Amino acid sequence: MSAASTIAVIGAPGAGKTSVGKQLAARLGLPFVDVDARIEAEQGRLIREIFADRGEAAFRELERAATLAALSEPGVVSLGGGAPMTPAIADALRSVTVVWLSVSVTQASRRVGLNQARPLLLGNMRATLIRLLAERTPVYQNLATITVDTDSTPVRVIVDQVITELKEAQR
Numbered sequence: 001m002s003a004a005s006t007i008a009v010i011g012a013p014g015a016g017k018t019s020v021g022k023q024l025a026a027r028l029g030l031p032f033v034d035v036d037a038r039i040e041a042e043q044g045r046l047i048r049e050i051f052a053d054r055g056e057a058a059f060r061e062l063e064r065a066a067t068l069a070a071l072s073e074p075g076v077v078s079l080g081g082g083a084p085m086t087p088a089i090a091d092a093l094r095s096v097t098v099v100w101l102s103v104s105v106t107q108a109s110r111r112v113g114l115n116q117a118r119p120l121l122l123g124n125m126r127a128t129l130i131r132l133l134a135e136r137t138p139v140y141q142n143l144a145t146i147t148v149d150t151d152s153t154p155v156r157v158i159v160d161q162v163i164t165e166l167k168e169a170q171r
Helices: 017-028 035-043 047-054 056-071 087-093 105-112 125-143 155-170
Strands: 006-011 032-034 075-078 097-102 146-149
Touching (some): 006 017, 006 125, 017 032, 017 075, 017 155, 032 035, 035 047, 035 075, 047 056, 056 087, 097 125, 097 155, 146 155
Parallel strands (some): 006 075, 006 097, 032 075, 097 146
């Protein structure tokens, strides 16, 4: 992996984007950026507070700017689950390596639980996840350079698989 590489990690809530992204960056010796964490740090407030106070459209604009900035730098970037649905972000993803962490509704529901930090999942979480996956999966599939099913695979094994596929792609 060259030092100037940018790898985007995409997937639904509960897919493991942050966990995999952190370990992948550490293994590759690259910086790691979690876009949601960057937005919270820059705004001085939680994502759920931004949604509640300013609405989803305002959040998506913050997400667009933060994601495009992160993707322009070398490193491993964990995107918000809905980020690839924004056309400018989807366009930017076409010029980097994209790792899609695929997850079933059942596993995503278990992993996310009743996490109040995920404003789009409040209410009937399972029904919302089913809807989000139906909308987003075709976009994720279209953008993915590497796809990994995360349902029953430990993070370490997922990272090993991604690194193997990255090395094979460089040959």
